[in-house]
Amino acid sequence: MAKTQRKSRGSAAASPKRPARPAITLRLDPEQYRRLELLARAENRSPTNYVETAVLRDMAAKEETSRAITMFVAADAAGLVPGPLVRTEGESDQRYAERSALTDKLFAIPDTD
Amino acid sequence: MIAEGAFVEVLVPTTEKPRQPGLAHICYCLAVRPPLVLVAYTTSAPWPPNTPLPLGVRLFNQREAIALNQRRAFRLHLNRQARMPLTKRWFPKLEAPDQGVIAMAPERLRQELYEMTLDLLRRHERTIELLGP
Numbered sequence: 001m002a003k004t005q006r007k008s009r010g011s012a013a014a015s016p017k018r019p020a021r022p023a024i025t026l027r028l029d030p031e032q033y034r035r036l037e038l039l040a041r042a043e044n045r046s047p048t049n050y051v052e053t054a055v056l057r058d059m060a061a062k063e064e065t066s067r068a069i070t071m072f073v074a075a076d077a078a079g080l081v082p083g084p085l086v087r088t089e090g091e092s093d094q095r096y097a098e099r100s101a102l103t104d105k106l107f108a109i110p111d112t113d
Numbered sequence: 114m115i116a117e118g119a120f121v122e123v124l125v126p127t128t129e130k131p132r133q134p135g136l137a138h139i140c141y142c143l144a145v146r147p148p149l150v151l152v153a154y155t156t157s158a159p160w161p162p163n164t165p166l167p168l169g170v171r172l173f174n175q176r177e178a179i180a181l182n183q184r185r186a187f188r189l190h191l192n193r194q195a196r197m198p199l200t201k202r203w204f205p206k207l208e209a210p211d212q213g214v215i216a217m218a219p220e221r222l223r224q225e226l227y228e229m230t231l232d233l234l235r236r237h238e239r240t241i242e243l244l245g246p
Binding site for chain 1: 149202237
């Protein structure tokens with residue numbers, strides 16, 4: 001059974017640019033820890049990074065359920081204007097026009113912060 | 114080639130690094146509007162328990178996955194989209210003959226995913242209205 005305990009990191013560890021990141025202690029049974037190590041190694045991660053990533057993914061999944069569309073916009077795409085839609089092979093004129101209108105709206109969705 | 118319906122390898126941005134190339138993932142191409150591409154994310158990672166699947170998620174079982182040249186069952190998140198330039202920075206196999214495309218969705222599937230995307234957009238616009246002034 002995992003237990004967590006809040007613990008503050010010392011102020012000396014805090015970067016002047018980033019606010020201090022609270023640390024937690026995670027207690028696992030030896031067998032659970034061994035499995036965690038194996039899972040982390042399979043993704044070339046440390047056990048700590050694996051747990052952090054799993055928590056972030058879980059939080060993102062819960063947030064995702066409250067949004068219709070989550071949009072990531074690449075940093076190097078921000079200033080680029082989309083050109084005409086590339087037609088799918090065999091696509092009718094009507095479908096092409098409808099899909100153009102759809103993508104006009106999708107390409108206008110701003111980056112989700 | 115990379116076009117609507119392509120399942121293609123992309124260095125898809127992640128929640129942790131949302132605006133930079135991330136891990137190699139197979140994405141579904143929704144549209145190409147040069148110089149930009151719009152893709153939706155796929156994953157075979159388990160969905161957290163007790164969390165309802167959002168609208169716009171299409172499950173592909175093992176049989177469907179194999180038909181699309183993938184080894185494992187996966188989920189397509191049409192609700193999780195990314196747009197990026199059509200460059201090698203994002204599409205690492207862009208210069209290969211297949212451009213990193215591992216499969217093309219058949220017409221019926223393309224249409225199904227297109228209609229799901231339309232529904233999602235309608236819901237997105239309603240949400241914006243509700244949250245608006």
